[in-house]
Amino acid sequence: MLGVSSTSLNADHDSVYFKGMPFFRGRQLRRHGDMFEQLVGGFYKAYGRADDTMNLRGIKTSAVEIERVCNKAHEAVLETAAIDVQGPNGxxxxxxxxxxLKKRSQIGFDELQKIFSLAVSSKLNPLFKVLIYSVP
Incomplete structure (x- = not known):
């Protein structure tokens, strides 16, 4: 498979990727690091790499963790994406x-920023500060 490692640095490759995994058609399955959610009706939603981290104020966290919190922060939110941006001066x-946002949402920009900030600081880390940019 393209992009799949065959060795690990500073870890036991077989233990990290294969230990405890089931077999399928005579071959042992491999952990892949992607995060999935099982939906109603047997469908799945892929979230991407669970180990894709960002460094916010010296604290490493996953975009998936932040998005999960923000997606549930208010009923007007349809979906979010968390990204880290380096400031212009480092x-x-x-x-x-x-x-x-969902159609016909009446939530204001400032209110949304407060809701996300509270959700992220209370459920993940009080040191994380949220910036929101308005896109027309």
Whole structure:
């Protein structure tokens, strides 16, 4: 498979990727690091790499963790994407939340930023500060 490692640095490759995994058609399955959610009706939603981390104020976290919290922060939110952006003068990365709102949502920009900030700080880390940019 393209992009799949065959050795690990500073770890036991077989233990990390194969230990405890089931077999399928005579071959042992491999852990892949992607995060999935099982939906109603037997469908799945792929979230991407669970180990894709961002460094916010010296604390490593996953975009998936932040998005999971923000997606449930308010009923007007349809979906979010968490990204880290380095400031123009360097320094720590800044957390930016891109949000898609449900149709006919009446939530204001400032209110949404407060809701995301509270959700992220209370459920993940009080040091994380959320920036939101309005896109017309």
């Amino acid at each position: 320094g720590p990365d800044q957390l930016v939340i891109v949000a898609v």
